[in-house]
Amino acid sequence: MPQFDATWFPAQIFWLAITFIxxxxxxxxxxxxxxxxxxxxREKKIEGDLARAGSLKGESDAMIATYEKALAESRAKALAVRAETEAKLAKEAAAKSAELNAALADKIKAAETRIGESRRAALSNVEALAAEIAVEAARKIGGLSVTEADARAAARG
Amino acid sequence: MASPLEQFQIKPIVHLSLAGYDVSFTNSALWMTIAAATLSLVLLSSARGASLVPGRLQSLGEIMYEFIAGMVRENVGDEGKKYFPFFFTLFCFVLGGNLFGLIPGAFTFTSHIVVTFSLALAIFLTITVIGFARHGTHFFSLFFPSGAPLATAPILIPIEVISYMARPISLSVRLFANMTVGHIIMKIFAGFVISLGAYFLVPGVVPFAVLVGLSALEFFVAALQAYIFTILSCIYLNDAIHLH
Incomplete structure (x- = not known):
């Protein structure tokens, strides 16, 4: 085998050393x-980018939290304003309706008084008419003379 | 027809002598130069203008870098970092020798025992020196596993010493024998193609098909043996650094 031919050992070792070195x-x-x-x-760049992405994400998370807090606050505020307004409006409406009721009650009362008066007047007119008719009737039919006061008392009877 | 061993013949190209030794530039030296120079050029252009997003060539260089760096890290640990350039060179050199040897007509310098043994012996001696430099005489504890009963020392120590001394031999013979045998078998089957095909065309196809399969196998063996040579060197260095 040529591999075991020692003639070329030094040359191969020499060139092996030169080429390898x-x-x-x-x-x-x-x-x-x-x-x-x-x-x-590349590894550093990727690491740096990841770290930056992480910090940016933290920032945006904080921002979202702030925004949500502000949103919740303003919602609560809006609810409070609404409740307040509602209460105010209800109170105003109640006051107005009470006022109106009072005015109406006054008017009703006045009307009732007026009606009562008219009725009384009407009744007294009826009485007078009845007494007159009675006096006239007694005179014409019975030939009786009845005073108007008696007739009126009888008609009221 | 030429003998299957003819491909291993050393042929001087330029006659040289140094201090009484014949150090002629031979076909073996030529292919060492071709392998080292080609791989140098490929790796240099792979590293030139290395960018954040690698091109094909840079990826190739980086894959090899990370492959060997991982091998050194896993087998030697962090102390192995400063020996990484050596292992990288070793792997590329052996791989280059094995692969360039597969070019038809090329010379496979890794099929010569003197080449593989010189490499293995240099590695073995360097590693032994590193071991003594790090541990002094404590390095001898490598030959006697801690925890073994003292009575077994007369048997264990000779075994361990012999197996330690056999490392450069097994390392070099494994590579040399694999490359030599692979090339002999390829040559024999190539001979069959010619001799059978000369009489009948059809029977020549059979050894030719076998030769195609063998060629693929030899590419695999070329890479595998370079890997084994390098990883065993790593493991030997790890022994010298960490003493089991």
Missing amino acids: AFYVVLSNFVLPKLGAAIEG
Whole structure:
């Protein structure tokens, strides 16, 4: 086997050393630092971006919380204003209706008095008419003379 | 027809000698250079102007970077970080040797035991030095698992020492044997295609189909063996750093 021919051992060892060492020098000086830096730079960039995204997310979360708090506050405020307005309006309406009721009651009372008066007047008119008719009737039919006062008393009877 | 072993023949291209040794630039050295240079160029252009959003080439470089970085992190831990460039180079070099060797007519330098054994021995010696530098004589505790009864020491210690010493051999033989055998089988089946196809066209198709399957298998083996070579080196380094 040519592999065991010692003639070429020194030459192969010599060139192995030269090529391997040259290859090592090239790789360790010009290739590996750059590749390593590229990989590390990428990892750092990704890490930095993730950290930045995390902090931005925290900020936006805080903002959302603030916004929601403000929203809740203004909602509560709106509810309070509504309740207050409702109460005020109810009170006003009650006052107005009470006033109106009172006015109406007055009017009703006045009307009732007026009606009562008219009725009384009407009744007394009826009485007078009845007494007159009675006096006239007694005179004409019975030939009796009845005083108007008696007739009126009888008619009221 | 050429022998299946002919593909492993070393052929000098430029004759050189250094301190009395023949260090000619051979076909093996040529393919080491081609593998290292091509991968250097691909990885350099992958790393050049590396951007936040990677292109195809940059993705390729980054996938390999993260693959080896993950392997080192999982098997050695954080102390392994400074050895990462070495493991990256080792993986790319072995993978390049295995894959470029699959180009028809190319030479597979990882199919030579002297290459794989030199790599394995260099790794083994470096790791042993790292172990002694970190732990001093305490490094010897690697050869005697803590908690084992003291009476078992005469058996356990020789076993552990031998298995430790066998590491560079098993590491290099595994890669060398896998590449050699794969290429021999491919060559034999390629020979069948020619010899059978020369007589009848149809029977030549059968070994050809097998050859297609074998080629796919060899691509898998090329990647797998580079992975195994690198991950075992990581595990050996972990032993030296953490002593079990």
